[in-house]
Amino acid sequence: MRAGRSGMSKRRYRTPCFVMEQKKLEKNLMRLRSLEKEAGVKIFHTLKSFNEASLLPSIAEKLSGMSVSSMKEIRMAKEAKSEHLHLYAPAFKKEELPQLLSKVDTVSFNSLNQWNTFHAMPSKSSMGLRINPKLPLPIPDYCNPNLSYSRLGVDYMTFVETYKKNREYFSNLEGLHFHALFQSSVEGLRVLVEHIMEHYQAILPQLKWINFGGGHNFSDAGYDVLTFVDLMNLFHEHCPSIELYFEPGESVTKGCGDFITTVLDIVRVEGQNIAILDTSIETHLLDVAIVNQRLKVKNTQAFSTPYFYELAGNSCLQGDSIGEYFFKTPLNIGDEVVFEDMMAYSMVKMTEFNGMERAGTYWIKKGIRNG
Numbered sequence: 001m002r003a004g005r006s007g008m009s010k011r012r013y014r015t016p017c018f019v020m021e022q023k024k025l026e027k028n029l030m031r032l033r034s035l036e037k038e039a040g041v042k043i044f045h046t047l048k049s050f051n052e053a054s055l056l057p058s059i060a061e062k063l064s065g066m067s068v069s070s071m072k073e074i075r076m077a078k079e080a081k082s083e084h085l086h087l088y089a090p091a092f093k094k095e096e097l098p099q100l101l102s103k104v105d106t107v108s109f110n111s112l113n114q115w116n117t118f119h120a121m122p123s124k125s126s127m128g129l130r131i132n133p134k135l136p137l138p139i140p141d142y143c144n145p146n147l148s149y150s151r152l153g154v155d156y157m158t159f160v161e162t163y164k165k166n167r168e169y170f171s172n173l174e175g176l177h178f179h180a181l182f183q184s185s186v187e188g189l190r191v192l193v194e195h196i197m198e199h200y201q202a203i204l205p206q207l208k209w210i211n212f213g214g215g216h217n218f219s220d221a222g223y224d225v226l227t228f229v230d231l232m233n234l235f236h237e238h239c240p241s242i243e244l245y246f247e248p249g250e251s252v253t254k255g256c257g258d259f260i261t262t263v264l265d266i267v268r269v270e271g272q273n274i275a276i277l278d279t280s281i282e283t284h285l286l287d288v289a290i291v292n293q294r295l296k297v298k299n300t301q302a303f304s305t306p307y308f309y310e311l312a313g314n315s316c317l318q319g320d321s322i323g324e325y326f327f328k329t330p331l332n333i334g335d336e337v338v339f340e341d342m343m344a345y346s347m348v349k350m351t352e353f354n355g356m357e358r359a360g361t362y363w364i365k366k367g368i369r370n371g
């Protein structure tokens with residue numbers, strides 16, 4: 001097929017499709033592995049960000065484990081032969097938890113309610129709590145777990161107070177989990193480490209692990225590895241018996257691949273060019289829908305060019321719009337439009353974010369549903 005006349009990438013794939021360069025994934029994994037070694041920490045791949053089954057064994061081989069949220073993700077991690085499994089979800093179902101716990105090494109509960117209900121459950125896995133450290137970091141609201149009204153994690157002041165009053169209640173607490181950063185340089189981690197050193201001195205001696213969550217820009221060339229190693233060494237010196245975990249998602253597949261679409265039509269409405277692509281936000285780009293985020297589109301620039309297009313989905317929803325972009329060259333029907341760096345979250349969100357199963361369907365043939 002011909003190359004797109006807009007000068008964008010030559011047509012090689014049946015679109016819409018995600019295209020990953022495995023060498024780039026290997027490069028990221030080697031970097032993460034060397035960070036583990038240099039800093040004496042364990043890095044887990046967060047399955048909710050990327051769960052392509054054929055590539056998970058390679059990830060499992062390089063990293064120390066996987067962070068999972070459901071039985072489905074546990075199965076995938078086990079099939080890939082991942083070592084350590086860490087389990088976390090905002091809430092667990094009572095009837096499912098014993099099975100989940102029998103298969104993972106560590107677990108964090110998200111609330112004191114969940115701790116209360118589950119911490120005494122017989123289990124071989126080491127139990128922890130997710131804390132909201134309320135760090136004052138510049139993170140967009142939609143993904144900021146530090147907000148005072150966030151449902152993600154126990155408010156750190158409530159936890160510290162409750163612990164002071166009733167240590168017995170936390171006698172089998174072995175880990176704390178802080179997922180508080182987002183696309184962060186090492187400075188975010190420094191703030192988190194300082195927070196832990198300041199507020200948890202009474203609790204640290206009983207802990208076996210601390211999970212520093214995701215949100216670390218580990219695979220950026222500019223990430224300050226020396227400071228990272230220093231910070232971790234500081235921690236090891238202070239608490240030599242605590243294992244330190246990280247569970248990045250985005251930085252595992254960062255820069256490894258794109259989402260490629262084709263322009264099906266260009267309509268001009270009230271002076272605006274709208275390019276209709278062979279995709280739809282609701283089908284392929286749910287992360288765009290939830291955060292209304294701007295994507296990195298190849299052959300575009302931030303400032304004004306004459307080639308200004310709204311990119312729209314091929315669905316019947318008026319709101320199926322991927323935003324307006326300035327292209328460097330005109331778009332034509334049949335051109336490819338390439339969304340860059342899309343391996344994390346977009347693929348998984350098409351069907352199974354956080355390891356959630358599809359909702360079931362029941363067809364009631366006779367009568368009406370009770371309740």
Ligand SMILES: Cc1ncc(COP(=O)(O)O)c(C=O)c1O
Nearest residue numbers: 046179214215216247248249250
């Ligand atoms: C609890 C938890 N851990 C880890 C991650 C991975 O974060 P990131 O992809 O920003 O590294 C997420 C992402 O949402 C998360 O919710």
